[in-house]
Amino acid sequence: MTSRSRDPITLSVIQAGLTAAADEMFAVLKKTAMSPIIYEVLDVGTGITDARGELVSSGAGIPTFVGVLDKAVKRILEIEGAENVREGDLFVTNDPSYGGVTHLNDVVIAMPVFAKGELVAWTASIAHWNDVGGMTPGSMSTTASEIFQEGLRLPAVRLFDTGTLLQPVFDIIMANSRLPDFVRGDLWAQVAASRRAATRVAQLVDTYTLQTFRDALENLFEEGERRARAGLAALPRGTFRIEEEQDDGAVWHAEIRITEDAFTVDLSGNPAQRRAPYNTSRDGAVISSQMIFRALSDPTLAANAGSFRPLQVITEEGTIFHATGTAPHGYYFETRIRLYDMLWQCMSRALPExxxxxxxxxxxxxxxxxxxxxxxxxxxxxxxxxxxxxxxxxxxxxxxxxxxxxxxxxxxxxxxxxxxxxxxxxxxxxxxxxxxxxxxxxxxxxxxxxxxxxxxxxxxxxxxxxxxxxxxxxxxxxxxxxxxxxxxxxxxxxxxxxxxxxxxxxxxxxxxxxxxxxxxxxxxxxxxxxxxxxxxxxxxxxxxxxxxxxxxxxxxxx
Structure with missing residues (x-):
């Protein structure tokens, strides 16, 4: 039975419950974290994905942080294999090569949610930790030439194994921070947030059945795609190009191609990645592209995986927008926001009003x-x-x-x-x-x-x-x-x-x-x-x- 044959009111109730769970996750993190960058500035993102890592709902916080979560979960699944993920597991990652996406200070906690013995969803959060080691206090050195100099790398490792806390992993994390008490407090706040949301998701499955829950997710993705394609249809067709000089004299390029079926961001031909902390991963470039596409196509409701189905992003491996190997990422956020701003300027010329x-x-x-x-x-x-x-x-x-x-x-x-x-x-x-x-x-x-x-x-x-x-x-x-x-x-x-x-x-x-x-x-x-x-x-x-x-x-x- 497909989602279209289900009661739309029931589907809406489940979808609203998932949004509420992500918001509750955000509230737990805000209220229990140790660091002002989290509980005052709200330098965090919370979200729920389906079993495959497709974004379902998000709480408040930083939009580009929410864009990390689905990508982090998919990378964990790629590394671990879905068949090896068990109830009670909980993962941590901060490395751009292992689902961290951003820089080492931004730590992702991801928890698989099981119902009736099946993996049905993930709850995930990302938050900026004040210090994860590295060359300088705060772990954001401007002189780093390799990621090793930026702090502790956590390559999508388990914090909990079938419900059992892995104390050596906690000990390694604390030993590599200049602020171990703050890191411990912020880590447990993220764990608590994931657990709270996981309880809510499991309750939805128990109340409405697993099949109805899955139908609600599919319906949500279909609606997200429908709205995105309606917004795409209202945009001008054509190819829009921009070239912009940066503060350091480098010249960045982008091309946006809008057709009836796709919104393509082509970042070919950009400068090579640097031995300096101003690179971003491909996922980071995708997030900047998602932001501009979302703003143009459907800015009014929360996004989900369906919202980005018309979007295509082309990058070249080894460039600043698709850094690989041991490239440092400490100030990735400046590269990513400048890319987003350049794409914005490109479309502003086409849509000045x-x-x-x-x-x-x-x-x-x-x-x-x-x-x-x-x-x-x-x-x-x-x-x-x-x-x-x-x-x-x-x-x-x-x-x-x-x-x-x-x-x-x-x-x-x-x-x-x-x-x-x-x-x-x-x-x-x-x-x-x-x-x-x-x-x-x-x-x-x-x-x-x-x-x-x-x-x-x-x-x-x-x-x-x-x-x-x-x-x-x-x-x-x-x-x-x-x-x-x-x-x-x-x-x-x-x-x-x-x-x-x-x-x-x-x-x-x-x-x-x-x-x-x-x-x-x-x-x-x-x-x-x-x-x-x-x-x-x-x-x-x-x-x-x-x-x-x-x-x-x-x-x-x-």
Whole structure:
């Protein structure tokens, strides 16, 4: 019996139950984690897949993190074999070659769910751990040339074997972190989250039968694909190309081909992978492509595996978008978000009325590590920063938002920073740059001052440091991102990427993030409409209303 012959109300109840289970998983992780990067910033993702690793539902959190989970589960199944996965098993991975997808700090916990003796689903989460060893506190060295230098690699290994805790694995993890107590707490929070969601999934199967449960999943995938193909049908057909220079002078390329049946992202011909921590795995490039396809085709509901069936991604092994071997990945997130931003810019040129101008397009990851001046307890502060989003055809850009990859995340409160780390926050305010003018202006970036009260070590990665945020449809470019250290002797050092930099008491870390790009000309020329477009086929005159469609991906969903 197929899903189409089942009661649609029952199918909807099961699907809603799976979404609720993923949300409950997220709530458990938020409430029980040790680290502020998890419980305050919400630098996590939670989700449920089917037995094959196909994404079913996701909780709140970072959309690009949710995009990791199905890929991690599939890699675990590939390594272990489904026939060797047993009830009570629980796996951990952080290595890009073994389902970790991102960098070693981002740790995936995945648990198979059994019902009536059969593997029916997986519950999985990913969270940023403050320190997993490596060359520098916080495990994010800018000088790493091999992944071995970035910390402990966990190649999809069991934490639990048929319900039995494997203590040696826990011991290895703790021994390789500068913050073992925090790592232990965050690890158990992820374990608890997986277990809670697994209980909910098993209850759904017991209540509605295994066959009905599987019918509900198939129905969900069919609906996701239907919505994706309906969105694809509304996009312009053709081939759209972009070439963009990066801060380091490298030139990236992309081609997006839209046909009746497929949305293809071709990343052939890009620079070779580097002996530096600015590579991403193929899965990372796929996630960036999923984000742009999702934003264009169906941004309104949570995604599932069916949502991406029309998407095809072409990469070349050995490039920065498909790194292999021992390539380091510490700042993969800057490469991945810049790829996403470049794809966004490519489609913005084709759909200027629908898509915003560029945003600050950097995580602006900032790590400060040291000993607390009052308690002497070791800490590592990990802080993404906020910046300006691009203007649209109807309004100015939004001020001081997290990057478009970040979804429903938050800044760490000043009180937490000052209490947990002993770092005074001098100010946190909108920056004073006037970049990003246009008919509608880009949103404001942020200015932040950190003043450590004891010696600390800084690591940071800020792209869009030289090449400014792009304006759209004649709007001005936005600004650039930078981090600087104002020394107590009056000297000033400005950086884009840095690690291992000692900051003394009396020094000040000063952060400036970019304004978003402007949209449209602020003084339209004669013969052009109010949006700076020439009248004719590209104009929205003649009574047709602009279809603004998606701006950035729906918060908290992949």
């Amino acid at each position: 629908r898509m915003p101008a560029g945003h600050f397009a950097s995580i602006c990851g900032t790590v400060l590590a040291g000993d607390h001046p009052d308690t002497s307890r070791r800490y590592t502060m990990v802080e993404p920063q906020m910046g300006g989003w691009g203007a649209t055809a109807t309004r100015d850009g939004l001020d001081a938002m997290y990057s478009a990859s970040h979804g429903e995340t938050f800044n760490c409160p000043v009180e937490i920073c000052e209490t947990r780390y002993g770092i005074d926050v001098g100010y946190k305010r909108l920056n004073e740059s006037d970049a990003g003018h246009g008919l509608h202006s880009g949103g404001k970036g942020l200015s932040v001052s950190y003043k450590p009260r004891a010696q600390t070590v800084l690591a940071a990665g800020y792209s869009r440091n030289r090449v400014p945020v792009w304006g759209a449809n004649g709007g001005d470019n936005g600004g650039t991102n930078a981090i600087a250290v104002q020394r107590k002797d009056g000297s000033r050092e400005t950086y884009a990427f840095i690690s291992g930099l000692v900051v003394e008491p009396g020094d000040e870390v000063v952060i400036s993030t970019a304004n978003g790009g402007g949209w449209g000309r602020s003084d339209p020329r004669k013969g052009r409409d109010d949006h700076g477009l020439p009248p004719g086929p590209g104009s929205l005159r003649g009574g047709r209303q602009p279809d603004l469609g998606p701006r950035y991906p729906a918060s908290g969903r992949s």
